[in-house]
Amino acid sequence: MIDERDPDEFTDEDWNQARRELLGEPASPPPEESEEAAKLEEEWEVTPDDRGHRVPRPGVDENEESVGEHLVTDGVEEASHDQMLEARREELEEEGGII
Numbered sequence: 001m002i003d004e005r006d007p008d009e010f011t012d013e014d015w016n017q018a019r020r021e022l023l024g025e026p027a028s029p030p031p032e033e034s035e036e037a038a039k040l041e042e043e044w045e046v047t048p049d050d051r052g053h054r055v056p057r058p059g060v061d062e063n064e065e066s067v068g069e070h071l072v073t074d075g076v077e078e079a080s081h082d083q084m085l086e087a088r089r090e091e092l093e094e095e096g097g098i099i
Contacts, residue, residue: 065073
């Protein structure tokens with residue numbers, strides 16, 4: 001039931017886990033408590049003021065418009081165009097013209 005399965009559909013692993021729990025066998029240690037991790041003598045020094053730096057991408061000019069900037073510019077232009085069309089349609093409708 002804990003593993004969100006029908007209790008009548010148990011597996012061999014369920015039996016093995018129940019046996020380990022009843023006999024009090026220790027569970028396998030989590031990966032961060034392995035012997036290899038326990039021998040770790042050096043950790044990375046991370047300081048809050050170390051923000052890293054930007055590495056230039058090869059083949060990309062810093063002054064060139066990026067894909068994101070291009071998409072935003074196109075979107076703004078398209079929205080402006082749509083607003084102008086809608087405004088013109090409203091003017092024609094007020095004048096009794098054809099839409």
